[in-house]
Amino acid sequence: MARAIMARAITASGEGVVVQAVPTVAAAMAFLATGTVEFILLDINLPGVDGLTALPDLLVAAPGAKVVVVSSAAEGIQALALGAAEVLAKPGPADYTRRFSATLVDTLTRLSAPAGTAVPSRATAAKPLEPIPASRKSQSIVPPPSPTSADFDLVAIGASTGGIHALSLLLREIPASCRVPILITQHLPASFMPYFAAQLTVLAGRPCDVAIDRLRVRPGRMVVAPGDAHMVGVRLPDGGTAIRLSHDQAASGCLPSVDPMLTSLVAIHGNRLLTIILSGMGRDGSDGARAAHAVGGCVVAQDSASSVVWGMPGAVVAAGA
Incomplete structure (x- = not known):
């Protein structure tokens, strides 16, 4: 259910395309052997190999991809230390609301911004950055x-x-x-x-x-x-x-x-x-x-x-x- 809700939120936003939704790390690694992605949305609690254990291997399998972890606080901090780009607090079964969907899309949009640009979000009211001279x-x-x-x-x-x-x-x-x-x-x-x-x-x-x-x-x-x-x-x-x-x-x-x-x-x-x-x-x-x-x-x-x-x-x- 969680995968379907997140995929629907991304698709409805028009900001991205979900190329694969899988229930296990093994299935994700199999896809990444031939497919490419810009983002990986990773749940920590997965059957078999958990997301935290798999994170370093996923980063190697998808070079350049940003991993956004959906997790509890303790596991989320570990994931960030291991190289995840962002963590979203995992909502309960009744909490996959419009707010969570908006936060997810906002996070992916901000992470997609080119280097050196400021993207206003729920956390910032930033002024646009001027282009950075080569010098x-x-x-x-x-x-x-x-x-x-x-x-x-x-x-x-x-x-x-x-x-x-x-x-x-x-x-x-x-x-x-x-x-x-x-x-x-x-x-x-x-x-x-x-x-x-x-x-x-x-x-x-x-x-x-x-x-x-x-x-x-x-x-x-x-x-x-x-x-x-x-x-x-x-x-x-x-x-x-x-x-x-x-x-x-x-x-x-x-x-x-x-x-x-x-x-x-x-x-x-x-x-x-x-x-x-x-x-x-x-x-x-x-x-x-x-x-x-x-x-x-x-x-x-x-x-x-x-x-x-x-x-x-x-x-x-x-x-x-």
Whole structure:
């Protein structure tokens, strides 16, 4: 029933064609041996080999295809870390409503957008990006000077679609000796956040908390924004940093938004803030990255080739930040 409902939603939208709907991973692999697809809609709970186990093989069998997982929160986070492009919360039997169908079509439409374009959606109210000049595109692959952890007081990371996979690769490379706190704003539903924090703890080998109001930022720990509030930094009287939660409207339309996190942290740490913008749709984070760049801070944007969607990092590059 679920396959039929999703296929009907896609067909009715006029935005795509369902070339195959199969009940098992084996059937999907058999089709992909000769067929090509732009997207794979993957349920985790399948007979035989489950979707999570099969995900790496599906990505190899369908090079260039984007996998959208329909799953619960815990499995969805694992799927994103393994390379899925997006996760949709799996509705119950009575919940395959018009809203879910609209969300599915919206997700596929946004993921189909060419690199460097911003597609307004339920999560963003983005301004269109201007074409990125070739000279600026090249900036994304020019290695900057190699700073060390001693150069920074804090690391702030912003990400959205495709960002969890990139984030998992990045965090694995940070040595345990690095004690600089890491703050992360990743666009995810609030229900996913406890699982996300637990996954990051395992990936990074350091504790990760979901932000709560007035939480003190501590060395050697990570903090992720909750799914229903912005994470904003404030200076403490002793010179430390704490987190306040905000529900103010962000220019990007995102909640949580990367920009409030970055602009507040720039005001506290100046050029001792390391800003990293990973794969994601829209342009959330570009205003904060410009603020960091303006005070001489180090801003790193993921390159187009490795991004699932080069929207957020592309906007930073287009802004010259």
